[in-house]
Structure formats: structure tokens, C-alpha cells
Amino acid sequence: MSDTREPSETAPAKKYGIAIIANDRVIDWLLPFLESYRAWSSSIPLYLIPYDDNLTRTRLVAEAYGVEVVSLDSGELDALARRLYPLNPGHRRRLRKLLALTLPLDEVIYLDVDIILLQDFTKLLGHIEAGKTEFIVSARVTDYIYNSRFRDYDYLRDALLFNDGFFVTSRSVLSLQDFYDVITRDERIFHAVRQRGGLFAQPLTNFVVHRQALKIATLSEIVPHASEESYYKSDGILASPDGPEDRKGNKVYFCHWPGIIGMPRHRRPIDIIWHQYAEKAKARLKALGL
Template identity: 25%
Template sequence: MNRGIYIIANDKVIDHAIALLNSIRLHDTETPIIMIPYDENYHRIADILNTYYGVQTYEDLDFIDRLSHKLHETFGGKFFARPNQFRKQACWFGPFDEFLYIDTDIVVFEKIVDNLNYLNKYDFICCDYQHSGGIKNVFSPKVLEDKVFTNTEVKDIFNGGFWGSKKSLISEQDLYEIFSECAAHPEYFDFSEKTSDQPIINYMLLKRIKSRFNIVRREGKAPGNWAGTPHFQSQGDILFDSKINQPLQYLHWAGIRIQPGCPYWEIWEHYRRLNPSLPPSTIPTPETKNQWQHMVENLKSQLRQLKTK
């Protein structure tokens, strides 16, 4: 069985991609990894990732262009905050029979590709607690009012930054049909926090793939993985979820700017520095915040903690 990992990136996220690849290769030097270009500015990162980590660039760039054109044709130019995120859907058509997709604002703490073993029983996997916050950032209550999905089905919503599946379960025509369905019903989706592709991908998976498994529902519970979670504890170069005393599988800074002072900055910085052959990070130190900005940040932190309780 041909397995691999896809990422999506451009030259603006070189530091993030290096930290992610350092963490992957620390545990796994062999699994092939393919980068899907986020836009036309990807040649520098492609060269770095190929030279130091053996990452290949996605070959069928014509498909990616076709997908982007169809997306714009269907939704127009103002529907999504970051429409190029949809390029990750090229995963369904690449060379891997089974694949993981991983966002670059993630570091992993294990041989992450082994999670594809769940595909022996299921057709789609994810690994997060997005569902614990309800349907926010994915759907509006309208999907339940109109019986588009049941209350049970929406418990399978997931974060679009980490997921895995099998080649060709979604066809190109499936993508275009889903685009049309979603464009006809924008009232079904929650784009209030600029989540871009996540609502549409969730709609597609719930409609098209019935055999799904969220790894956090495994027997014996599973750790969290969002960097906004306050109770993770460092033990060396990994984190533990103190509520269940289990090591994290990965950490995702979804919605959080990775910079000095952000949650678990020291962990990210450790993985960014793991390859001494590469120059140090270019992420700048943020400007000193005034009293009002500190008050806003404290309020956001308190809200994040309430969400995790």
C-alpha cells in the first residue's frame, strides 16, 4: 500500500514548514511527503524542503489550476477569506493510495503516518475536538433546522488542518457538485471567523463519505491538540495532556499566530531549530503591547479556557 503525507505551503510559511518537517522526520525518515503549492510563490520553499527533507512538489499543477478556476467560477472572489486553501483537495488525486494531510502550523510528537492504520477499518480519519464546541466555525443552525444533517452527523465535524483518507474516494465531479450545492446555500455555513475551506470540506465529507472515525474517540480516551488549550505540560520536547496523562500526538496552532509569547512558543521554537544546517527563524518579535491590547489578550485567553472546560 502506497502511503504518504501532503502539506500545502508557499514561501511565506517557510519557518512553519521547517518546524513541521523537522518534527515529522525526527520520528520518520522514510514516509514520502508531497507539497501542494498554495500559490505561485513556492519555489524557494520547494527547494528547501526537497534538499533537506526529500519533499516533492505535487506534479499535476494543471489540476490545481483547474480546481482554483472552478472554485472562483462557482463562488466568486469574495466568498472565502483564503480560497487557495481549497488546493489541499488535490490530495484525492495524487500518487498516495492512503494519505494524511497536515497544515504547516503543526508539529508532531510521534510517527504520525501510523495513524493511517485506522484506514484498515474506516475510509476517513481526523483527530481533534472541534465537535466539542458544537457546530461553530463550520455550520449555522440552519443545517439542523432544514434537516440537512442530523444532530448525530454534526458530531463528526472536524478541523481541516489534520485528516486522512484514501485516493479517489472523492472525484473531481464530486468536488464541483459540492461547490455548487454549497454556493446555493451560503446560509448553512459559519464563516464568521474566516475559516475558509473548513465548512465546505465538512459538508463534503458528511455527504460523501459515511465510514468516518475521529481518533480522539479511541478506547482509553485521547489527548487534545489545540495550542489554545492551557493545561498541556512540557516533558522534554513533547507535551502531555495533564487531564488524562497522555502525550499529545501533535500540536496545532489553529487561529493563533506563531510568534514569541504565543502559547507553547518554546515547543515550536525547539522544532524549528532542530536542523542546524538551516538559518534561524525569521519570525519577528512582536511589538510591545499597550495596556488595552493586554486586556484584550487576557480576555481571549479566558474565553479559550472556558471553551476547554
């Protein structure tokens, strides 16, 4: 009997990537980040979104590490930033991190540049599924998102609040257009509930994710034995041969010094790791004549 079945078609491989936003002003943070990326997750393509045009040194460093500096149209997003934050021209470019949602990727990991990687991030990919897991964050937070008025809204009252210095998602479940549409519809509510005080992208990202009712998961729910710790001041982080662990023996995937504070001061074990990556980066660039 002849086989009349049609030849099976192999589904195209998904495209994954990591996105950061940077410029020359944060080069001292960018270098240890890139060195940690090289150590742990260089198999994942890395895309650098320009914060502004101050990129002379940044472009040289990106080339040395094989990082693509992307050219993306930020016109509409910048207009939204001006509309939402008319009194803060120096900081509203922080919304340009949202251009990560326009990269030609099936899933993207976004990371602030004041972070170092401490584990293999390939384990974080391949988990996004519409209606099931749509937005992955490090852990639940309570501060720097909304003021007390958020409790007036059912879709915000019990929402999982998160730090947007790290997230994993797909443009198929959260697009930049969603941000424009939500603000067009609910800008008054956003301004009523958002926390003030030098906060820009973080309340907005939370608000849109919550308004869209995305299915949020924490890192520990997605990756076995992953820690929810990532803050540089977290107590109980211990060194191990396979990377830092929390008190429960779970792997710390990254460490974050949020807000571009002063340089780490060697006070904590995690600060020392940051400085080790910084020194390796400087030595690498020196060897390249940069």
C-alpha cells in the same frame, strides 16, 4: 499426491503519504514543521502542494528535507473556488489543500503547515476501510463550520464537525470529484449553512464529508492512548520523555496554531517546543549554506 493449488499472489503494498500546502510566505511555519517531521515521521513520504508560484525559498528547503514539491493540475479546483468565493481572491487558494486527494496514494494524511508533529504518524496509517472508517479527524469541534441553519438538515444535525487542518482518508472513499458533484447538486444548501468570516476550505470539507455520509472517527478512537488535544492553547499539556501528554496521560500527536497567527511567544510548553524545532531547522539550513 501432487499439489494442484495455484501459487498465492501477494497483495501489492499500500502507498501512504503526508501532504501539506505551502509557499514562501509561510516559510517560518514550514521550517519547524519540517524539522518535526524529520524527527518523528520521515519514513512517510511527504508531498508539498504549492499554494501559488511563490516558491523560490520553499523549493530549496523542500530539497534539503527530501520533500517532493508536486505539480498538480488545479484548474478545475480553482474554478470551483472562484465560483464559491467570488469576493475573496486572496484566500480561495486554500482549497488547493484538497489536491491531496489526487496524489497517487492509498491513504493520505493532510496537515496544515502551522503544525508540529509530536509522535510517530505511521500509527495513523492503515485504518481506512470503506463502510467502516473512512475519514479520521483529531476531535469534535463546535465552531467555524456552520451557522445555526445546519440544524434544518437531517444529514448535518448530528454530524461530527471537525477542523480540516488535519485529516486522514483515502481517495478511494473521498475523491476531488465528490466535491464537484456535491456542489453541483447542493451548492444552495452549502451557502445557506456555511459559517462566514474568513472560512473557506473548512466548511466545504465538512459539508462534503457529511453529505457523502462518510464514517468519521477521531484519533483517539483509532490509535490507543492518543489524545484528542491538538490546539496550542489547550490546558494541561505536560512534557514527558516520549513527547507531550494531556492530563489523562494520553499522547499528544500534534499541535496546531490555526489560522497562521503570530509566531508562538514562549508562553506555553508547546510554544517552546515549536521554537526548538525552528532553531534546529535554521541551524540545519545554515550548515547546508541555505
